Amino acid sequence: MNPFLISAYISPDYFCDRESETKTLTDNINNQSNTVFFAQRRIGKTALIQQVFYFLKKKKTTTIYFDIYATQNLKDFTNQLANSIYSLFPENKSLTKRFWEAIKVLRPVISVDELSGSPQLSLDITQARQFEKTIPQIFQFLDAQNIKTIIAIDEFQQILNYPEKNTEALLRSCIQHLKNVHFIFCGSNQKMMHHIFNSAKRPFYASTKSINLQKINTGVYAGFIKQHFEKQKFKISKEAIDLILELTDCHTYYTQRLCHEIFAKGIKTIQPELVLQTINEILLDNEGVYFQYRNLLTPSQWNILKAIAIERKIEQPYAQKFMHRHNVGSSANVKRGIEALVEKEMIYYTINADKPYYEVYDKFLMLWLQRK
Ligand SMILES: Nc1ncnc2c1ncn2[C@@H]1O[C@H](COP(=O)(O)OP(=O)(O)OP(=O)(O)O)[C@@H](O)[C@H]1O
Ligand SMILES: [Mg+2]
The missing domain is CATH 3.40.50.300 (P-loop containing nucleotide triphosphate hydrolases)
Known part of the structure; x- marks a missing residue:
């Protein structure tokens, strides 16, 4: 199983x-x-x-x-x-x-x-x-x-x-x-x-x-992944586990899904290459949905979403640096775009961190956007 x-x-x-x-x-x-x-x-x-x-x-x-x-x-x-x-x-x-x-x-x-x-x-x-x-x-x-x-x-x-x-x-x-x-x-x-x-x-x-429910601690999740693969006679390298957690940002569903698909391949030795191959397949499978998202957003919202994906985490989207680097228009434009993206649950504002930041909600979509 x-x-x-x-x-x-x-x-x-x-x-x-x-x-x-x-x-x-x-x-x-x-x-x-x-x-x-x-x-x-x-x-x-x-x-x-x-x-x-x-x-x-x-x-x-x-x-x-x-x-x-x-x-x-x-x-x-x-x-x-x-x-x-x-x-x-x-x-x-x-x-x-x-x-x-x-x-x-x-x-x-x-x-x-x-x-x-x-x-x-x-x-x-x-x-x-x-x-x-x-x-x-x-x-x-x-x-x-x-x-x-x-x-x-x-x-x-x-x-x-x-x-x-x-x-x-x-x-x-x-x-x-x-x-x-x-x-x-x-x-x-x-x-x-x-x-x-x-x-x-x-x-x-x-x-x-x-109660405050946050992401699972990375070290604890790494141990869980290792234990479950080894229990079923798989060998997984530390680099492969680190890569899984980095790609999915330790966000439970995405981590589970990636591990699930890697396990399903049945290849008994797991190295980073297999992790990358698996994530590529997942993104390709989802591509149709991502194109639909693009149709549902305005071009400006889509650009802001992509910019946030590239940054992974952005504390100050209204800073000149961010706006210039990604060519996303004026701060008023960014403000409107961010509000719309939060409302549509495309991005998430994490407030219970040292410094609050925005990130793309769906970790697979984030990876896909980074590659486009
Ligand atoms: N602690 C955990 N260990 C292993 N798998 C987990 C854990 N927590 C959740 N999962 C798995 O991650 C996936 C997402 O979890 P779940 O549906 O509980 O999230 P949720 O926060 O209720 O999501 P949603 O907001 O979409 O309702 C599920 O497939 C679940 O089996
Ligand atoms: Mg739920």
Whole structure:
């Protein structure tokens, strides 16, 4: 089996580090605190939740995970919540049965999802006022089971896009009274998550503990890569490992993906040449998508993106040096371009570093741009 996972979480055996984050999250749960964290895309937020849940399940804690990225409003949110509780079945038959009793008045309908083939539950709620009752009812139902329950809501910033403006107040007021149910809120949009949890005037302010999820330490990742290749009788040179981590900037998904593809080749001795060959193949595979990005951006935005890729990290994009070297126009132009690129999640502004900097979000796109 390929030990470098690029999709679903399996077990701690294939999971690199995150020891202190796992401990803090677990401690918070044991101390009945809710936790929030946000981090860049593809850094391993969802996998961290799954790792914590892996341990919790062994301790007879009910774990509920749902991702609200695709939800548009409170109705979708409620259905998603009800669905994820319903899907605890068959692990917990009696709970599901009691849940069914509790929501019977909402005329739940089960259908089969055409894409996934799994059962989908939807509730017959038409009036806005009904949500204000239904969500607290569902949470209170869980609380009343006297089983410790952790609910992780992924891509939580999405609630800011709902047309119902009272969503934060509604959620905050119903979760603060729960005794057995605790929450993990997670999201990838820095600005929106900050808005929800750090604005003094908003309902969630000071209601949660936060953790800071950054890139995995390079030395630790290097050890993980070496160990997994060697375990399956591969030989990998130190130079090859360093190159993998340099090319992918130790950004979890990209590092995993490159290792996954190298492993898949089945060549038992791994040197830097093989790493370069593999990365070239990945970039070539993705090229169609990169050309599409170019069509979606203005020529000026594309130039700025390319300039940032070449710099890898840029602290002062408004400095003359940067603007001259890359011929990206006036500082007003660069400012507008950068704002648009951040908004489109093409570049990322890292603020929790000594000196904040901009970088291209997608590490493979960055490498491709550097070569054009
Ligand atoms: N600590 C880890 N060790 C090994 N692989 C990991 C680790 N964390 C994440 N991964 C892998 O990296 C990939 C990206 O992780 P994940 O999907 O959790 O990121 P994310 O931050 O939730 O991304 P997104 O913002 O796109 O939702 C996944 O394929 C996952 O299996
Ligand atoms: Mg995720």
